[in-house]
Amino acid sequence: MTATAETHAGPDQPVRVVLAKLGLDGHDRGLKVVARMLRDAGLEVIYLGLRQTTESVLRAVEQEDADVIGLSIHNGGHMTLAPRMVEAVRAAGMDVPVVVGGIVPEVDLGPLQEAGVFAVLGPGASAADVARTVRAAAAGRA
């Protein structure tokens, strides 16, 4: 069964990633920069932008058959919003990894990974880091 061993997206197929911000926070500079970085690395970005809910993100992931969810979080909301997204994905019986971008204090990194967040990209992450991490997340998916 080669199909399960290969990544879902396959070597020649563009990885599809849904990018969103949950909650009220309107800081979308980082999200927009990341969207462009991923496009320029050859990924397909389904851009949802601001003020999404876990439900609207899930709905997009289902319909768009996305490989990865990218959440941008500021305002210190990462400890509530990111685990809530992971939970929602699991509750829906899905296996789509969640990558978080934003400022996350060192002490919260461990708990976030325990909560099931695939990776956290901080403000120092380069375009290459971002693309590599999202691809790695997609590759881990059956």
Added chain:
Amino acid sequence: MSIPDNHPPEAAEPGDEQDSLRREAQARWRAAYEATPRRDGSFETMSGVPLAGVHGDPPFPGEYPYTRGIYPSMYRSRLWTMRLFAGMGTAADTNRRFKKLLEAGSTGLSTAFDMPTLMGRDSDDPWAVGEVGRAGVAVDTIADMEDLFAGIDLGDVSTSMTINGPANIVMAMYIVTGERGGTHRSRLSGTIQNDILKEYQAQKEYIFPPRPSVRLVTDLIRFTTAEMPRWHPVSISGYHIREAGSTAAQELAFTLANGFAYVEAAMAAGLDVDDFAGRLSFFFNSHIDFFEEIGKFRAARRIWARWMRDRYGARKERSLQLRFHTQTAGVSLTAQQPEVNVARVATQALAAVLGGTQSLHTDSYDEALALPTEKAARIALRTQQVLAHETGAASVADPLGGSAFVEWMTDEMERRATEVFDHLDKLGEGSILEGVYEGIANGYFVGEIADSAYRFEREVNAGRRIIVGVNAYTEGDDGDTPILHIDEDTEGRQLHRLAEVRRRRDGAAVTDALERLAAGAADPTLNLMEPIIDCVRVETTEGEIVSTLEGVFGTYTEPAIV
């Protein structure tokens, strides 16, 4: 105190016609200078060399077009205001912080609201979960506003409130709080940000679509012009445009364009430009590219003066003078080696002072990690005090004026901004206001800002632009900066408070007030301030007022421009 004046503005060759003009300018400046008060302080170098109040060429500070400053004596009369921003948890928590600041001699209070309040959502709204009282204070009803200012005489303080979409509602709450404490609205003094246009362009804390939102801004300008002579109804803000990733020139251009747009809207509503323009103020970012920032501040004053006089026909001097608050660039702070941010903040603060700011907020070095700790906030304030009292930067007005580089940079900033004004003027077919609406609708502003942000990011990525501690000199990040942790119980206490208000208030009176508000909103000629004040009096929540207005105005969603 005597006025040391051993180096008057240089004299040119005698007999020259220019020389006589120059001497006239010097005389005018000197008369104006001497008419202003002097603060305590010695205006000489640390080696004892006495300093003149100004050097270089006319037009001097205090003279049209105010490139060199709006006052002839600048910081010799009064230092800039050193502002501290407070707001956290419940209203009662912030009230305790306010009182501490007042006891320490502060006369200005600056209020930060939490995200639900800024977005017009009540604390018990599903969207508010996890955000209540976190990045500022939660205000749902007049009861919270009364808690916020309990025991403070509103006739004695100047209050700055950073809020935009629901500005009219918060203003109404402040007015009613004053009334109940015995201070009539005409005696209230302060500033409300109330700059909705930059929300569509950058900060994204919008509620209604642009046109009804600008009507609300105009309503507040009209209302304060008639009834609150000590209130500044709009603080036109470039800060957030810059934080969203714009260049300095874009910050300058978009902000001033928004200012022109409000002027046009208020004039279209029947106000005389000189009746309100003097109470408009600005809020700029001070980023790390030192001379570019200084050029930006100087150009801002010159452009504003010219446009107000020539395009909008303002006559009063005050209408032509651009006053501004500055905050150092939060986005320039790094999470890596955060102590290094103290140096960044100091440099940016110095640019603001050399650029002639009226007030200044310095960021705390740990803000890239979390809300500032008390120690970090103190260092930020101390940085301003070092600039004010140790460096001599406050002794001479516009000390860099006449520098070939700084003058060129000022001209260059103006030239770039003018290109943007031309574009907007064309988009709006002769109206900057219409041009700004169109630029919001077609994604011009967000697109330009996103392009600049991405360009910057790529430069950093490619190593063409060095950020110390991020892409160079990265060793030495020990990562153990202490950060502030917030009381998690705030939300529970606020929800309890709100439930109590909802239980005790007169429900019929609320419904009634909201119905009258909806009727008023449907009539664009009506000023909505009084109907909103009526709502606030009967303890209508902010969220209820916002939903009622959304019912008439609609809700804005932005076109996706990535």
Added chain:
Amino acid sequence: MTAEPAAPTPPDRATPAPAAASGVTELFERARDGDRRALGRLLTYAERGGARADTVAVAAWPLAGTAHVVGITGAPGVGKSTLTDCLARAAGGDGQRVAILAVDPSSPLTGGAILGDRVRMGSAADPDGPFVRSMASRGQSGGLALAAMAAVRLLDATGHNLIIVETVGIGQVEVDIARTADTTIVAVSPGWGDAVQANKAGLLEMADIFVVNKADRAGAADARRDLEYMLDLGHRAGWRPPVTLTVATEGDGADELWKHVLDHRRHVREGSDHADRRSRHAAEEIRRHLRQRVDSLVEDRSGLSGLLAEVTAGRLAPAAAARRLAGELAGAAGASDTARAPEPDSEG
């Protein structure tokens, strides 16, 4: 601050990944029962082409054919996504089960894309709203049109009776996609410029309905008049495209637009050329598949690379080389039929 991915912490393996592990047939059954995730995955297969796409197409074809397909196109900035959303709401309110396919260009340099149409479609986030799928052009012109057709067929076969395909009307591919719709809506915004551009792109000839969007702006009446004037000069027999005004951001004009779509649907279905039109579309689709198949045969198994040296050396004319290759392919065609048939569903 960059945390490396938690060593080997791929997503929870304990939870089976139902969509991925299932075969096309099972996915198809689930999609027909309204499983959005299954449909999402099948659309991915259809989009990628190859054997799995053929299996999907074979399953979908007998069940497709009942939906009405509306193409919406127009220059960038006329508000197509908002208009699409607007029409989807009106149709949904009228009891239609709506699906939207939003096609956007990929970056020609990197192959990546930013697909932002969902943001402008408020109904995309609505639990009872339409099924919305974004598709990037992926730089393969023929392939895109085929992928879009396959996706439409699949949406049709899974119970959607109104399918809206939104494309940016600037390239031939987009025009091709729009052309295969039952009803093609061409959107313009006020101002002559757009109408002229639309004319240049050949959009005017293919329109069944014109929409002047952003009709609250100056120039809307002029744009309508100009379009009517062009229609006065000539239009297809039997159907004069209506010109309708909308303010999509406010939902104004949506019901009228939907009414025009219904009128045109009736016209198409009751028209004498209905069967003809269907067979034209089918023929077009067969030709596209054929061209794609020939292209890949030429790449994979013809002696093209072998002949190239002779052609570049001037010993053989390109036309002669083509003739020789065509002969070889014709000879191989019978054998390749079995070799290239859709593979059985291998992951079931």
